[in-house]
Amino acid sequence: MSSSDIITIARQTVWVIVKTSVPLLLVSMVVGLIISLFQTLTSIQEQTLTFVPKLIAILIGIMVMGTWILNEIVAFMNTLWGSFSQYIL
Structure with a gap:
């Protein structure tokens, strides 16, 4: 396993994390903005009204x-585990 393989896996992992967490963060931000405008x-x-x-x-x-x-997470893990044999060298 070369360092470029590790960097590629890390990049893909970070991308999956960002892609799956951004929608929920946006929902939280929009609700927070609406509550702040209301306040x-x-x-x-x-201070606890937004919670x-x-x-x-x-x-x-x-x-x-x-x-x-x-x-998304299952597809990434299947891809990662499916190519696991390439990384064991």
């Missing part, structure tokens, strides 16, 4: 996008 407009200064809506939004996002996320 600004109503002058509510409760529950973000948690609910992320759980809904996992329910909606969970199959796609799992399929």
Whole structure:
């Protein structure tokens, strides 16, 4: 196994992590922005107000996008394990 193989595997791993986490992070950011605007407009200064809506939004996002996320991770792992024999030298 050469260093270029290791770098390629690391690059692919980071790309899968980014690709599968960005949708949930975007959901969290959008909900946080909406709650922040609501707090600004109503002058509510409760710091814990964003926690529950973000948690609910992320759980809904996992329910909606969970199959796609799992399929991406499984496809990557199948590709990685499928070429495992090339790396054992």
